[in-house]
Amino acid sequence: MPAPTSRPRRPHSGSRRDEAARLAVLHAADDLLVEHGFGALTIEAIARRAGVAKQTIYRWWPSKVEILLDTLVEDSEKRLPVPAEPATAAGLRGYLRGYARFLTRDPAGRVLLALLAEAQHHPETAERLHERHLGPRRARERDLLARAVAAGEVSPALGPDVVLDALVGPLVYRALTGAGIPRGLVDALVEDLLRPRTG
Structure with a gap:
């Protein structure tokens, strides 16, 4: 055979x-x-x-959601990278200001807002958004915050995930509702929640 x-x-x-x-x-x-x-x-x-x-x-x-996720992942990596070394209070403040601009002025920010809105009605979209964008970015943000704390640059008032939610949440909310994000809002959030080292 x-x-x-x-x-x-x-x-x-x-x-x-x-x-x-x-x-x-x-x-x-x-x-x-x-x-x-x-x-x-x-x-x-x-x-x-x-x-x-x-x-x-x-x-x-397989769907327009996956196309938009590819767009979001690629564009956010180019236009809103999470800062690498060194981890400073100024770097965190600059990142959050960049996040505000990304949400309100960048087409990729519009993609993020659209996917966040769609995720409220479709669990599959929520899962894929977390898996491909929100989860990996949060891991890098958490690492950035931990390095800034270790360097004595900031003394957060809350735990890492809660403080990151409290920093980013108001920016996303204002962008989702079509409101502007005043520069002073980012500064106030940083001062209140991160308590940067002075002097």
């Missing part, structure tokens, strides 16, 4: 994306979200704007 021959592997087109087309899809989704909102965003519209076939998008992404 002849030995069984191994079958050739089927190509997985989803793992070998054309980079130009991938970026076109991400930019198209970002632009359409800003122009028309999450509810009006469709795979068909993204495909038209990006100049790719709808089937191509479905081969790479």
Whole structure:
């Protein structure tokens, strides 16, 4: 009896994306979200704007949420990185000011707000948002805070996760409700919650 021959592997087109087309899809989704909102965003519209076939998008992404998550993850890493060394009170304040600008002025900030709103109604979106963006970013923020505490730069009034929620929460709330984020709000939050070292 002849030995069984191994079958050739089927190509997985989803793992070998054309980079130009991938970026076109991400930019198209970002632009359409800003122009028309999450509810009006469709795979068909993204495909038209990006100049790719709808089937191509479905081969790479199962839903518009996953497209937006890719956009959010990539853009936030470029435009709102969590500071590396050294961990200082000034660095924390600057990061929070950058977060406020990201939420109110950056298209990727609009993506985050749209996904946060959608997550309130769809547990799957909430889970994926936490898994791909909120969780990893919180881990880096927690590390930044711990390093600043260890360096004697800040003395938080609360535990790490609670203080981070108290710092970021008001910024997200004001952005979600369409309100501006005054510069003084960030300064007040830092002073009250982090109690930076003076002198």
